Amino acid sequence: MKFIKTLAVFAIVLVASAFTANTNSGSDGYEVGDIATDFKLKNIDGNMVSLADYKDAKGYIVVFTCNTCPYAIQYEDRIIALDKKYADKGFPVVAIMPNNPAVQPGDSEDAMKARAASKGFTFPYLFDEGQKIYPQYGATKTPHVYLLEKTKKGNVVRYIGAIDDNYKDADAVNTKYVEDAVDALIDGKDIKETKTRAIGCSIKV
Amino acid sequence: MKNILVLITLLFVFSCKTENKTETAQTDEVKVEVSSTDDIKLEIHDFNGLEPYLNRGDDKTYVVNFWATWCAPCVKELPHFEELNKNYKDKNVEVMLVSLDFPSQYDKKLKPFIKKHDLQSKILVLDDVDMNTWIPKINENWDGAIPVTIIYNKDKREFYDRTFTYAELETELKQFLK
Numbered sequence A: 001m002k003f004i005k006t007l008a009v010f011a012i013v014l015v016a017s018a019f020t021a022n023t024n025s026g027s028d029g030y031e032v033g034d035i036a037t038d039f040k041l042k043n044i045d046g047n048m049v050s051l052a053d054y055k056d057a058k059g060y061i062v063v064f065t066c067n068t069c070p071y072a073i074q075y076e077d078r079i080i081a082l083d084k085k086y087a088d089k090g091f092p093v094v095a096i097m098p099n100n101p102a103v104q105p106g107d108s109e110d111a112m113k114a115r116a117a118s119k120g121f122t123f124p125y126l127f128d129e130g131q132k133i134y135p136q137y138g139a140t141k142t143p144h145v146y147l148l149e150k151t152k153k154g155n156v157v158r159y160i161g162a163i164d165d166n167y168k169d170a171d172a173v174n175t176k177y178v179e180d181a182v183d184a185l186i187d188g189k190d191i192k193e194t195k196t197r198a199i200g201c202s203i204k205v
Numbered sequence B: 001m002k003n004i005l006v007l008i009t010l011l012f013v014f015s016c017k018t019e020n021k022t023e024t025a026q027t028d029e030v031k032v033e034v035s036s037t038d039d040i041k042l043e044i045h046d047f048n049g050l051e052p053y054l055n056r057g058d059d060k061t062y063v064v065n066f067w068a069t070w071c072a073p074c075v076k077e078l079p080h081f082e083e084l085n086k087n088y089k090d091k092n093v094e095v096m097l098v099s100l101d102f103p104s105q106y107d108k109k110l111k112p113f114i115k116k117h118d119l120q121s122k123i124l125v126l127d128d129v130d131m132n133t134w135i136p137k138i139n140e141n142w143d144g145a146i147p148v149t150i151i152y153n154k155d156k157r158e159f160y161d162r163t164f165t166y167a168e169l170e171t172e173l174k175q176f177l178k
Helices: A002-023 A070-086 A109-119 A133-137 A177-187 B002-016 B047-054 B072-091 B103-116 B131-138 B166-176
Strands: A041-043 A059-064 A093-097 A125-127 A144-151 A154-161 A200-202 B061-067 B093-099 B122-126 B148-152 B157-160
Touching: A059 A070, A059 A133, A059 A154, A059 A177, A070 A093, A070 A109, A070 A177, A070 A200, A109 A125, A144 A177, A154 A177, B047 B061, B047 B093, B047 B122, B047 B131, B061 B072, B061 B166, B072 B093, B072 B166, B103 B122, B148 B166, B157 B166
Parallel strands: A059 A093, A093 A125, B061 B093, B093 B122
Antiparallel strands: A041 A125, A059 A144, A144 A154, B061 B148, B148 B157
């Protein structure tokens, strides 16, 4: 009888934990503090790119973005500006296009090449072929930023979310979330806001 | 003794029940013909202006869908909300479609879309750039991907980070009409 009671308690705990896991933010993926996976994805120039290729990097501004989402388009110039500002300081932008081009033809490899050329992307624009990487990060939309810091343990996620707080007008931005986070890392300070939310286009699967 | 065994079995069965995977099938980009939309007047709010619509204290049940013309899965499920509006508007239910289209697209895309599809539900437009402030006020677990839907009345409120078929939507609504 006591055994049954123990078993019952065990079962209840198991069920409770199962539900907690299910409801936790609704999806899997990284939280701030987690170690992010490296990857080997094809760039628009045909070369394969990994985070480990950047020997001198102190970290990475990984941006899930695409050609077709109006929010992503609104942020293109600001993503280029981030790379120009921070690549030399050890935090290059690495852009990953997570959509399935069969569903979203505007995000085909050719369209990616054309967009990168016309905008003058200064950073790799990688194709998440087979859509294996974005679910590991937990990206749900474009644009979606993961700021990583290179440490001995691996690439630690330091910030997840939006680029800034005004998609509409870069000149009217009050808080530059990503810049503030990178600056804090460079200065060895705590990042004030480690997670922000923004409307975006769901990733097309 | 037997009861406890039944309880354990039930608990295990219950715990194995997984959430239904949400279908996020896509449609092609929305194409809208340009025609006169002078007669369409948009009701545009910042979040403070929208909030009262999300917290009505009367006896109605409200179905609030957040969408945009650029959001393919939203456009795909929009007819189901229209259908729900048609079938339930006389049953103390109000459907509200909250557009997140960019202001630059109001005349170019949103108004022509409303006209072309002859949308009958109440259309509201949310224009508030400070998304990191208002998104958590709608739901703490929402990361900002759309579509999302809220169904509420004065007794009950649910937030749905998913897409719907008509049958699914009606099933959910009926939970509120008991």
